Amino acid sequence: MQEILTQKIQLNSNKISVCIRREDLIHPFVSGNKFRKLKYNLIEAKAKNQDTLLTFGGAFSNHIAAAAFVGKQNGFKTIGIIRGDELESKISENPTLKFAQECGMHFEFVTREDYRHKTDVSFLDKLKQKFGEFYLIPEGGTNSFAIKGCEEILTKDDSRYDFVCCVVGTGGTISGIIRSSFSHQKVLGFPALKGDFLKNEIRNFVQNENWELILDYHFGGYGKVNPQLIAFINQFYLENKIPLDPIYTAKMVFGVMDLIEKNYFPENSKILLIHTGGIQGIAGINLKLKAKKLPIIDFND
CATH class of the missing domain: 3.40.50.1100 (Rossmann fold)
Structure with missing residues (x-):
């Protein structure tokens, strides 16, 4: 820093x-608030012995790019739930998503309608069934640790x-x-x-x-x-x-x-x-x- x-x-x-x-x-x-927001979340994820970070964002999300990078730097797998299933075929045209992918982030593209349910227990349960255990970081990184x-x-x-x-x-x-x-x-x-x-x-x-x-x-x-x-x-x-x-x-x-x-x-x-x-x-x-x-x-x- x-x-x-x-x-x-x-x-x-x-x-x-x-x-x-x-x-x-x-x-x-x-940079900026993303560094601040992720700092204590990473400490908490390590304390809970989690090896995977899962988070949410859109096409130009600073948070997605930052989470992908810090995950790579700190030995975490990263999963990004991306708003807009039409983006799946446009990764190479999107500098943010391309950067996150180069950092090793795995993407799950969802419709904008499904994305609205990102905090629902049933939605998160489906993600756990698909990806196994993960440390959840909310959209934008905002939680008590952030x-x-x-x-x-x-x-x-x-x-x-x-x-x-x-x-x-x-x-x-x-x-x-x-x-x-x-x-x-x-x-x-x-x-x-x-x-x-x-x-x-x-x-x-x-x-x-x-x-x-x-x-x-x-x-x-x-x-x-x-x-x-x-x-x-x-x-x-x-x-x-x-x-x-x-x-x-x-x-x-x-x-x-x-x-x-x-x-x-x-x-x-x-x-x-x-x-x-x-x-x-x-x-x-x-x-x-x-x-x-x-x-x-x-x-x-």
Whole structure:
């Protein structure tokens, strides 16, 4: 694990200070919150003498790629239950799935309808009948062990910040951040999915009330991007030399910058943004953008 870097962001306003925690630099293949979420799950799997990890994800899942890599590095067999049976014939065209397969992950492709039942006991029992015993890691990696890892994102030196902002996928990362935040801080979550259902998921793990979800920056829902967001990502890189992924962190950063323009934050606020990684997914998103003849994410100066 590399030393964590915190960079200051270039702003037009001198009344607000914004820094970004470069969790994306933790590890070249297991970046950001995926490193945090898998850390204690691997320890638990070893403690239970399990030799197989089974988890869930979609076509561009950072979690699938990370689980495949750490499984290979730590001597585990890995099984990925992939949403969308149409993807089975397209592995070679999908950088994320191709990488996971090269790491030795075995795929089980299921229909989107069946995937909705991934937490049902009957669904899991069928998987055990097919694959034998395994250590189950939920979609996105979120469970109590993942949250324990995400509690380590903030340190005592971060008490100087008034706001801590992160994107929200399954709710695990923000739950860990809320649990380790300081009483004077406000934690803002920016869901990458439509709707406010994640509030209940987060409340399953936290008791603190110093947090809020900002629901206006999902850009149409999970995995949805548009030319405005792509232009923002490219411009942000030109100004700060920090790559953002379009599925998660870019939406949060876009939202924070927009809220600064709208005077959401009090003067002299100190804001910490959490970069949760996910850069590996850009190659797949660019393929989709090219197919639609839309601008792509380009980190060339």
